Amino acid sequence: MAKMWAGRTDGVTDKIADDFNSSISFDSRMYKQDITGSMAHAAMLAKQGIISAAEADALVAGLADILADIESGELSIDMSCEDIHMFVEQVLTERLGDVGKKLHTARSRNDQVALDLRMYLRDEVDSIREKVTTLIEVLCDKAEEYKSAIMPGYTHLQRAQPITFGHHLMAYAMMLLRDADRLADCKRRMNSSPIGCCALAGTTYNTDRAFEAERLGFDTLCENSLDGVSDRDFCLEFMSACSVLMMHLSRFSEEIILWSSWEFAFVELSDAYTTGSSIMPQKKNSDMAELIRGKTGRVYGDLMGLLTTMKGLPLAYNKDMQEDKEGVFDTVDTVKMCLDVMAPMVDTMKARTENMKKAAQGGFINATDLADYMVKKGIPFRTAYKISGQLVAKCIADGCVLETLPLDVYRSFDPVFDEDLYEAISLEACVERRISRGGTSVSSVEYQIGLVRAALGKN
Numbered sequence: 001m002a003k004m005w006a007g008r009t010d011g012v013t014d015k016i017a018d019d020f021n022s023s024i025s026f027d028s029r030m031y032k033q034d035i036t037g038s039m040a041h042a043a044m045l046a047k048q049g050i051i052s053a054a055e056a057d058a059l060v061a062g063l064a065d066i067l068a069d070i071e072s073g074e075l076s077i078d079m080s081c082e083d084i085h086m087f088v089e090q091v092l093t094e095r096l097g098d099v100g101k102k103l104h105t106a107r108s109r110n111d112q113v114a115l116d117l118r119m120y121l122r123d124e125v126d127s128i129r130e131k132v133t134t135l136i137e138v139l140c141d142k143a144e145e146y147k148s149a150i151m152p153g154y155t156h157l158q159r160a161q162p163i164t165f166g167h168h169l170m171a172y173a174m175m176l177l178r179d180a181d182r183l184a185d186c187k188r189r190m191n192s193s194p195i196g197c198c199a200l201a202g203t204t205y206n207t208d209r210a211f212e213a214e215r216l217g218f219d220t221l222c223e224n225s226l227d228g229v230s231d232r233d234f235c236l237e238f239m240s241a242c243s244v245l246m247m248h249l250s251r252f253s254e255e256i257i258l259w260s261s262w263e264f265a266f267v268e269l270s271d272a273y274t275t276g277s278s279i280m281p282q283k284k285n286s287d288m289a290e291l292i293r294g295k296t297g298r299v300y301g302d303l304m305g306l307l308t309t310m311k312g313l314p315l316a317y318n319k320d321m322q323e324d325k326e327g328v329f330d331t332v333d334t335v336k337m338c339l340d341v342m343a344p345m346v347d348t349m350k351a352r353t354e355n356m357k358k359a360a361q362g363g364f365i366n367a368t369d370l371a372d373y374m375v376k377k378g379i380p381f382r383t384a385y386k387i388s389g390q391l392v393a394k395c396i397a398d399g400c401v402l403e404t405l406p407l408d409v410y411r412s413f414d415p416v417f418d419e420d421l422y423e424a425i426s427l428e429a430c431v432e433r434r435i436s437r438g439g440t441s442v443s444s445v446e447y448q449i450g451l452v453r454a455a456l457g458k459n
């Protein structure tokens, strides 16, 4: 059958070319946006006297029927059509006759596809933000539960200073709060209407782009028609915000995987979020966390793919840009799935606080506090640092820890030491004294939880 765009050519294409050219298998997910956009377009055409009010009514009613029929399953999307835009227009014309052919006045598929994608994505941004919020709430609750659970804090994956598990969890809450903010920010720029840019140059019809934009809930208009149909920066911003979000989920997943190992044994995931092995009966694998870490790669890939597609394209529309959608949709689906798994997985995760504490007791993570103790007694920090290091070496040689090294040994290094040193280097004291803003003390973690919950309330 000849294509709707048959004109200069006879519109008869080879089957292989059709299949290659077609995007309906993936852009059909935007049917609702396409139909809603067309309804606003028909209303605008009538308001401007470009078509009659009766024609617009017929178009709007016809479009509403198509939407209802797709949703009820009565109308199935014809996968042999080139794309969703052609499909809707074709069905409309079949059902309404000539009036259906008026819908495409003063627009092009170029502004239409840009419109659909912006409308689709701004809703998805909202739904992803909601899921991020759910995860942040879970983190705040967990942090509250474990605000005094002492664990080793690490740098270089070496035990560094004692922190609380609550403090560690709140670090991720802060990151995710910025992710939610990045998404909101990208939606602000995305929510600008391209409809009415037409093929590339605008139109000779007396259209009212602002009317159409307002009807469709846009804040602003794309003020240059070439820009409106050519750029996909709104997709790229979305994908980069999602890439950063996935990087955070991946890092957290990596820690959960490490912490679930026998080597750490800091957490125990619920059986509901782990798998066994087909051969090793003792196994409890953190497959969900591993998959989140793994899927981060495909989201980065989606971003790199579209950046690469766009980098050499002359203005305005080029068919290359049809390649934007699969990556964007994949990112949407992947990020949503990962957030859906992550929230309950973290919610049901139990901390093995006795193991965390035991790990914190080894590794001399109170050596800085020992130096600080000496500083308080008048020794310059650099000197205190050195003595503390020598005491650690002594402990290693004697097979003990700073807490069990006898006072007379301390005194043989420096007379400044007294019985009160043991209290000063106790892990609880090390944590409790870190009351600096953003620090690991219980009160500081409570303050952080309060801040994050208040920020969520403002969302």
Ligand code: ARG
Pocket (backbone or CB within 6 Å): 023, 027, 082, 083, 109, 110, 113, 317, 319, 321, 322, 323
């Ligand atoms: N299916 C196309 C896409 O996704 C719609 C725009 C087609 N425009 C055109 N001039 N061929 O990009």
